[in-house]
Amino acid sequence: MSKEMDHSCVILPEEQAPEDMQHCERCELCKQRNRIIWGEGNPQSSLMLILDNPGAREDREGNPFLCGTRETLQLGMREAGIDIHSVYVTYLLKRRPIRAYDKPATRAACLPHLQAQLLQKQPLVLFGFGNVVVEGLFPEKEHATVKELRGSWHEFQGIPIGFTYHPLAVRRRPNLLRFFIEDLKGLREKWEEGGGRSF
């Protein structure tokens, strides 16, 4: 992964959660002393990227440091010709889990937040990273994985959605990088077809 070390990582501005959500206690993650991260990047973007949950950087307000997920995500986007500043990034879970937790219950509790974001922002295209996002969005598709779903378009809440590997999986297995970039190129084409913006 030496390629990614050639570039510094962009820290995108965080979007605050709506006031009535800032103290959400719908699931057990609220007891893990972590804060809610609603999303980051361009809040008006027509492209919404969905990660599993915030990373350590996001959890430590005012203390930015390079995070592996962000580094690899941005490397892939640069290679695919997607402007990092023109996308919006959010999470399936709005808090970072620190300890073990009840996954199905937590995902179900937090999903309405993402659904509300979609209603409010009405993005043209969605793109999910990793199997946790697949499972969280499509709990009815038992055993569905990125490997199966990548390379074609699906639909979530009436919006086209594609999937690729989680950036940390790509870091662990560099042979996935070319698929990751290929998927992001497909995303760029889809976004452009719909009138979205890229480089």
Ligand code: SF4
């Ligand atoms: S993870 Fe989601 S549902 Fe759970 S407390 Fe945080 S915002 Fe609420």
